[in-house]
Amino acid sequence: MASSHLYDVTIIGGFGHVGLPLGIVFADCGLKVALYDLDTSKRAGIEAGVMPFIEYGADPILRKVIGKNLTVADSLEVCRQSKIVLVTIGTPVDEYLSPKTSPLFKLAESIFPFLTADQCLVLRSTVFPGTSQALVDFFRDHGCPVELAFCPERIVQGYAIQELRTLPQIISGSSPKAVAIAQELFGRLKVETIETTMEEAEFTKLFLNSWRYIQFAVGNQFYMMARDHGLDYQRIHHAMTHHYKRGDIPGPGFAAGPCLLKDTMQLSAAFRNQFFIGHAAMMINEGLPAFVIDHLLRETGGSIHGKTVAILGMAFKGNIDDVRDSLSFKVAKFLRFHGATVLTSDEFAKRPELIPAADAVNKAEIIIIGVPHSAYKSLVIPKEKKVVDLWNVLPPHAA
Ligand SMILES: NC(=O)c1ccc[n+]([C@@H]2O[C@H](COP(=O)([O-])OP(=O)(O)OC[C@H]3O[C@@H](n4cnc5c(N)ncnc54)[C@H](O)[C@@H]3O)[C@@H](O)[C@H]2O)c1
Known part of the structure; x- marks a missing residue:
C-alpha cells in the first residue's frame, strides 16, 4: 500500500x-x-x-x-x-x-x-x-x-x-x-x-453466531428428549442425517467458547432482551452439563459420592487448546458438588492440573468426554468403566 x-x-x-x-x-x-x-x-x-x-x-x-x-x-x-x-x-x-x-x-x-x-x-x-x-x-x-x-x-x-x-x-x-x-x-x-452498511455488518455477524448457537441447541435438545425416552440418540441422528440433505442437524455436544453465547446475548440486548429463541438456546446449551450429570446419577444408582471421574477434553471444542468458557469446567464443578473426585485431561491445553488421558482413564471409574479431540477416536477404555460420550467420538467400548 x-x-x-x-x-x-x-x-x-x-x-x-x-x-x-x-x-x-x-x-x-x-x-x-x-x-x-x-x-x-x-x-x-x-x-x-x-x-x-x-x-x-x-x-x-x-x-x-x-x-x-x-x-x-x-x-x-x-x-x-x-x-x-x-x-x-x-x-x-x-x-x-x-x-x-x-x-x-x-x-x-x-x-x-x-x-x-x-x-x-x-x-x-x-x-x-x-x-x-x-x-x-x-x-x-x-x-x-x-x-x-x-x-x-x-x-x-x-x-x-x-x-x-x-x-x-x-x-x-x-x-x-x-x-x-x-x-x-x-x-x-x-x-x-x-x-x-456498518449496522448491517454488525447484525450480520451477530445473526451468524446466534444461528450457530441455536443450531447446536436444536441438536442438544433432540438428544435430551431421546435420552429421556431411553433411546439411543446416535441411532436416531444417523437415521435423520444419512444421505438426507434436509436432515442437516448437528450432533449433540457441549456448545461453548468465548463467542457464541456472548454474541447471542449481545443480539438479545439489541432487541429489548426479547430474543426468545436465543435465550432458549442458552438454556439448552448451558443446561446440557446438568442433564448429563443427572443421567449419570440415574445410571450409577443415584450417587457418585466418593467415585473418581475423569473428564477428557477441557478445551471448548475439539482439536484446539483454548479453554475459554469451556463447559467441561461446568461438568467438573457439578461432579465435585456431588462428592466425586475429578481428574481432568486434555490433548492440547496446558494447565498444571491436567494429566495424560491414559492416566486419567486408568485411575477413574467413570469417564466423560468433554470435547471430541481426534486422539480419543483410538482410545481404548476397559469395559468395566462407565463411559459418557455424547459426541460419539470413542471407538466401540473395548478392553
Ligand atoms: N476467537 C474467535 O474465533 C473469534 C472469531 C470471530 C470474532 N471474534 C471476535 O474477535 C474479538 C477478539 O476475540 P479473540 O478471541 O481474539 O480474543 P482474545 O482475548 O484472544 O484477543 C484479544 C486480545 O486483545 C488484547 N487486548 C485487550 N484490550 C486491549 C487493549 N486495550 N490494548 C491492546 N490489547 C488489548 C488482549 O490482551 C488479547 O490478546 C472479539 O470481539 C470476538 O468476539 C473472535
Whole structure:
C-alpha cells in the first residue's frame, strides 16, 4: 500500500486469537504489519516465531514474516506510524449478560491523541449494534475525524489461516473513503468482498453466531428428549442425517467458547432482551452439563459420592487448546458438588492440573468426554468403566 506511514496496519489486540492470525496473513500478503497488545506474556514467543495457541498452519508463516513484514510494537504511539489501525480486542458481556462496551471506548480514548484525519480505524471485533457509529461520533467529538470501517471477523478458531484466504470479507464504513480503504486492505487476501452498511455488518455477524448457537441447541435438545425416552440418540441422528440433505442437524455436544453465547446475548440486548429463541438456546446449551450429570446419577444408582471421574477434553471444542468458557469446567464443578473426585485431561491445553488421558482413564471409574479431540477416536477404555460420550467420538467400548 503506497503511504508515507511506516506500517500499513497496526493491529491492537495483535496477540489474540483473531489479531495474530490476521496479522500473520496480512504480513504474508506483503503488508507491513505491527502488532500491539497489552498481554506482554506472549511477546517473546511470538518474536521467536512460536504461536502462543493452536492455529493450524500459522507457525511456518509466523517464522517467515516475523522481524520482516511483521513486528511487535511497544506502545500505542505506533498508531501514529500506521496508515490503518485495526482493532481486535475482546468484546465481552458482563455478569448480567449485557454488552460491555467500555473496553472499546477506553481504547478509543487512549488512541485518539495518536490519530489524524488521514488514517483509518478498522474495527474487527464483534460489536453490539450501533457501536461502530458510536465510535465515529466519539472520534468526531474529540476533534479527530478518522475514517472508520467495520469489517467483522468470521473465521472458526483454529482454522483462520485457511479461512482468511477463502471466506468472503464483509466491508462497511463511515464514508466511501473508509469503505475504499477497507476494500483495498482486505483485497490483499484475494477473496470476495461484500459491502454493507456498518449496522448491517454488525447484525450480520451477530445473526451468524446466534444461528450457530441455536443450531447446536436444536441438536442438544433432540438428544435430551431421546435420552429421556431411553433411546439411543446416535441411532436416531444417523437415521435423520444419512444421505438426507434436509436432515442437516448437528450432533449433540457441549456448545461453548468465548463467542457464541456472548454474541447471542449481545443480539438479545439489541432487541429489548426479547430474543426468545436465543435465550432458549442458552438454556439448552448451558443446561446440557446438568442433564448429563443427572443421567449419570440415574445410571450409577443415584450417587457418585466418593467415585473418581475423569473428564477428557477441557478445551471448548475439539482439536484446539483454548479453554475459554469451556463447559467441561461446568461438568467438573457439578461432579465435585456431588462428592466425586475429578481428574481432568486434555490433548492440547496446558494447565498444571491436567494429566495424560491414559492416566486419567486408568485411575477413574467413570469417564466423560468433554470435547471430541481426534486422539480419543483410538482410545481404548476397559469395559468395566462407565463411559459418557455424547459426541460419539470413542471407538466401540473395548478392553
Ligand atoms: N476467537 C474467535 O474465533 C473469534 C472469531 C470471530 C470474532 N471474534 C471476535 O474477535 C474479538 C477478539 O476475540 P479473540 O478471541 O481474539 O480474543 P482474545 O482475548 O484472544 O484477543 C484479544 C486480545 O486483545 C488484547 N487486548 C485487550 N484490550 C486491549 C487493549 N486495550 N490494548 C491492546 N490489547 C488489548 C488482549 O490482551 C488479547 O490478546 C472479539 O470481539 C470476538 O468476539 C473472535
